[in-house]
Amino acid sequence: MLIIELLNLLSRMAHSGVHKDRGELRIHENLDELGTDLAEYIAELSEASVKERGVFTIAISGGSLIGLMGRLCEAPYNKTVDWAKWYIFWADERVVAKTHADSNYKLAKDGLLSKVPVLPSHVNSINDSVSAEEAADDYEFHVRQLVKTRTINVSDISDCPKFDLILLGMGPDGHVASLFPNHPVLDEKDEWVTFITDSPKSPPERITFTLPVINSASNVAVVVTGESKAEAVHLATDDVGADCLSLPARLVRPIRGKLVWFLDKLAASKLDGSQFSE
Numbered sequence: 001m002l003i004i005e006l007l008n009l010l011s012r013m014a015h016s017g018v019h020k021d022r023g024e025l026r027i028h029e030n031l032d033e034l035g036t037d038l039a040e041y042i043a044e045l046s047e048a049s050v051k052e053r054g055v056f057t058i059a060i061s062g063g064s065l066i067g068l069m070g071r072l073c074e075a076p077y078n079k080t081v082d083w084a085k086w087y088i089f090w091a092d093e094r095v096v097a098k099t100h101a102d103s104n105y106k107l108a109k110d111g112l113l114s115k116v117p118v119l120p121s122h123v124n125s126i127n128d129s130v131s132a133e134e135a136a137d138d139y140e141f142h143v144r145q146l147v148k149t150r151t152i153n154v155s156d157i158s159d160c161p162k163f164d165l166i167l168l169g170m171g172p173d174g175h176v177a178s179l180f181p182n183h184p185v186l187d188e189k190d191e192w193v194t195f196i197t198d199s200p201k202s203p204p205e206r207i208t209f210t211l212p213v214i215n216s217a218s219n220v221a222v223v224v225t226g227e228s229k230a231e232a233v234h235l236a237t238d239d240v241g242a243d244c245l246s247l248p249a250r251l252v253r254p255i256r257g258k259l260v261w262f263l264d265k266l267a268a269s270k271l272d273g274s275q276f277s278e
């Protein structure tokens, strides 16, 4: 068993690298390998957090990420992960009913949460019966209560929540959570959760964690697949011109935490390539 784990690790390391402060890049041959590595990564962080603090606070996103987390619902993880210790949050949510096809909650419920024994009271979804502004305020208030009781850890350098793990996807335009290119919310410094009513991607009304919260997490993973996102991956992680420095995905830089990019070969196809060894 140990030898197999070592071989797996070596094969993974052959396609990974660390790019200065823009994080670790893990490049996978296909979606299957990416899904396996992602499940193992999440399970390891869960185990470490539960050991250290008795809980695991994880914020998820919507989109393709949820399907890529599917391995967690299978053996061994469905049995070995301490699901009762998980507290689940959303890094962003669309302001629609929880039963709506666009709801990130519904996506996660159908694809993941209904298949594992998480406690319903630990699933921290948004209030879907109020305006976007109120939903953001409510969600921030709720997160503040859980920081006060230290269910969610607190940053060592600010009053920000320090989630054990924030999982992000990325759009072809470089957006993460519901932080879109050139949007004023990228400059938000005080709020933990904010709202937008003009999302360039439907639906227009959303709430989102702000960059200070994302960058205060202990661990952030950005999970990106497909050729349509290759250019944005390059702009977010390679040495590029000053005009790309404000791409939302490039602004993800945990201050004290660890950043890992999970990529398939297609998403990695436009990387400069000099920063990782084959």
Ligand SMILES: O=C1O[C@H](COP(=O)(O)O)[C@@H](O)[C@H](O)[C@H]1O
Pocket: 061, 062, 063, 064, 065, 092, 093, 094, 104, 168, 169, 170, 171, 172, 175, 176, 177, 178, 201
């Ligand atoms: O609208 C959103 O898009 C991003 C990216 O989605 P993907 O399907 O291209 O992976 C997602 O991470 C975010 O949570 C969602 O609201």
